[in-house]
Amino acid sequence: MDAIDALMTRRSYSRGSLLQPAPNRAELAQILQTAMTVPDHGNLKPWRFVVIQGQGMKDLEGLLRSIYDGEVENEEYFQRFIEEIINTPMMICVYSSINQDTRVSVLDQQLAGAAACEHILLAAHAMGFGGIWHSQETDDALRQMLQMGEEDQVLGVISLGTPKRTSLAKRKSFVDYTFEWNQEDGLQPWK
Numbered sequence: 001m002d003a004i005d006a007l008m009t010r011r012s013y014s015r016g017s018l019l020q021p022a023p024n025r026a027e028l029a030q031i032l033q034t035a036m037t038v039p040d041h042g043n044l045k046p047w048r049f050v051v052i053q054g055q056g057m058k059d060l061e062g063l064l065r066s067i068y069d070g071e072v073e074n075e076e077y078f079q080r081f082i083e084e085i086i087n088t089p090m091m092i093c094v095y096s097s098i099n100q101d102t103r104v105s106v107l108d109q110q111l112a113g114a115a116a117c118e119h120i121l122l123a124a125h126a127m128g129f130g131g132i133w134h135s136q137e138t139d140d141a142l143r144q145m146l147q148m149g150e151e152d153q154v155l156g157v158i159s160l161g162t163p164k165r166t167s168l169a170k171r172k173s174f175v176d177y178t179f180e181w182n183q184e185d186g187l188q189p190w191k
């Protein structure tokens with residue numbers, strides 16, 4: 001698949017629609033190496049990748065139960081939520097690893113990490129896999145589990161696997177989101 005095709009055809013797949021196989025170790029190494037190529041102010045590589053699959057995925061059940069302990073109102077719904085997660089073929093948790101000894105802003109460092117998330121999704125897609133990016137609150141349990149620093153934030157939890165069926169959901173046109181600017185005319189809609 002060429003690069004433009006990969007960009008144009010990537011879609012998100014719900015966790016429940018991602019089946020085995022997940023990328024194997026060599027494929028995953030290639031995917032993660034593409035994430036190391038993102039634009040990165042100061043070349044700080046201010047992110048970490050934590051791969052969870054197999055036993056790690058099963059172990060998440062206990063962790064999720066401890067995080068939501070006492071907050072679960074509907075056990076049946078919660079059990080379905082847990083099962084959807086632990087049946088996901090693979091997850092890559094991407095968190096920011098903020099470098100304090102730099103003039104590069106925390107935002108720039110987080111944006112570079114977000115670009116890494118997108119590279120993971122795109123590379124996986126180009127190799128025939130599907131994925132989805134989920135946001136995840138960075139609570140204390142997660143911080144401890146992933147040995148994250150105080151300033152670090154989870155930027156995305158990327159689920160990967162093989163999609164049940166290919167999605168080609170329609171895209172909006174860039175035209176409605178794009179303007180041209182010059183001093184005399186100010187902002188003008190793209191024509």
Ligand SMILES: Cc1cc2nc3c(=O)[nH]c(=O)nc-3n(C[C@H](O)[C@H](O)[C@H](O)COP(=O)(O)O)c2cc1C
Pocket residue numbers: 010011012013132133134135136155156169
């Ligand atoms: C920062 C970020 C966080 C996201 N978090 C969630 C999420 O928590 N739950 C979810 O279903 N999708 C999440 N998504 C995925 C979007 O829902 C998805 O990209 C969007 O529906 C567009 O679909 P597409 O990727 O196929 O274009 C997230 C995407 C981004 C960029």
